[in-house]
Amino acid sequence: MATAKHNWRSIGTRPCLVPGCARPRRTIRQALCEAHCYQQQKIHRVTIEEFLRLPGLQPFERLAPCAVTACYRDRGNGQYCPPHRQTRNILRRTGRLEDAELWQRTAPAVVEHGVVSLPGLPDQVVAGVLYCLQDRNPKGIKQKDQELRPFVDAVRTQQLASIKDIDLSAMKSTGKQLALGFLKHLARFGLSPETERHKDTWDGAAFGLSKGFLHFRGISQQWLRKATQQWAIDDLPRRRGRNPLPPVQRQINSIAMLSKSLRLNRDDDGHDPRLLGRDDIVLFLNRLLFLQLQGEISALHRHWDARDVRRVLTRMRTLGLPQPGQPLHGLRDDFALRQEDVPEYDEDDDAGRDLPVEVMRQLCQRLDSLDPDGHQLHRTATELLTGAALP
Template structure:
């Protein structure tokens, strides 16, 4: 089957910013045509390739060592053959169902044949058997035999194969429909057309029948996974696309992965990770209460959402924005530890002030004393350790001082109006060990 044999479908919307993020080189690598909407897996690419099946003529690949050098289909045939692996690989031929769609053997005829054993479309097969009554080889060379125009693409949204009748389906989907009717599972036929899977073809993944937005998200996610060096397997990518189609989602963020296999869930999480990072920058993240560390060169996320006072939360964000570029390596945990210390200060204000600490102008030195008393209480209750107790005090002192040096107490800044005594001065903390004996003395910096 050639691409020209596939009917045109609407092109992808160029207004989607994801389209601009997908490189032409990647689309060329995948053989992508927005009219056809098929991905062709590049076997010569190291992230898509694998050893070929040992069976002569089989085009499938072998991904795991336990397969004995055979693709999944050929391995199952070998297991039931009773032969040794050497005997089987030396005598077995390609499984006929692995060849995909077969077009009529009459030159330039666009209609599908009814199978490998019947290499003619139904119309030409009738002529060959009932009218001319000659062999297939003679029939295809007969001067009076003319090619026929195709009926168009199968009515199943995911399928790219030719219909075998004006109003029907490709031969494979026609058989599926008959089976579904016989089993009573067809239901609404229009819904069946939109949600049923395409016919699997090795090395080809169909994105037909998916909304433009989902197609763009899959292309972008696949591109980013390839950039990360992740190995890609079409037999895992195909069911992921089929599940997205069956759920009739408008975007991948709506996908329900509960019914996915473990490997398909892994693909879904990888795609969603890259989609969540698309368009991220420090400018977009700094105004949120949960920051994606990716925008700042960190792993994971930074959480400011538990700081309930807006003035304290915004000041802590300003400190983090200033502090992150000055640290080396993946220092997300250290930064989050500082933020968590401010969370403890926020909790103390929320629990002990009548206004829950909302008014920045109302907090005073007494609130610092209450905060220190609360930390001591939490330490005595074994809610926090002695080390955590001292570290939190150090971090809060460091951040409150740094917030002031950043000018956050000036007009139009989060701490404007904050009492000048709302600080932590140099102080020595003496902790007690579990045995009751004096332990190490910590001095705040």
């Protein structure tokens, strides 16, 4: 009976069938190592079964490792394992083997399922890879060997001393995505509020937040930036929700608007807080009005900026920042927004979004037709939305 031909491929190594032999098989399908295979085929010329029954058959000791640094297999005849010897011969015949020593250091290991080769990488790179894998695993990030292997091979090919030096432009999309994830985890190594608070951009992970950053670069005055950062340190622990950073960033941006107003309206760019006063607040409020009239910000944005600047400056004072040795030392009391300085914003001003009165009247008159099946679900919902409250 004819049997179907299977087109399959096995990758890996298995020991030679000769008892006690420490050398791997020549291939997965061939049951003998290269030396025993030569004896079986060239010297005795018998089947494998007959060869294994020969008296006095001697096992061989394990050979030295393959000369390719990343390879975890033993060498065959010569310096390399059979797959690397074949690859090297092809490169030589085609003229692509320019530097044999460099090829030995950078060539990838033979692909084997579930195996990622780390030999040949600097200790710092190996530690970085293991740390990232350990850090990603508790977060539920599954790491497949077929995704990790190209990344490790790229690091080896570029001969890097650290993962942080990797050239992303030379990587394929899969490896690049993994590299970005690893770089993010490495950047957070040793992260804490004490180390992060002195930077101009804060990683939310240092404060127990899952994602996002806070940016203070828009505040050019050093005293105002330091004061805003101290306000943020005090404000962050009280934030709740899945993503609490955007509201904090919005208030930081409002302080950045004040910072820009000082740069535009003062010869000293506002770098000396002792020279600031009520006139600078008035100029800031006028600038917000000007931006609204120019259409650069909305009425709501103007309301937010004035409200947030008033709130943050007030909180800075209650934190004791005007005291000696603090960022606001010497700042006059009139450098503050009053309640009446915050422009009013009526959320009901958007009347254009309302339905015309005639449409509302007709809708209310036909509420009974919304639920022909008698459930009155749509009728009740419409009454609540319109505020009709009809019986």
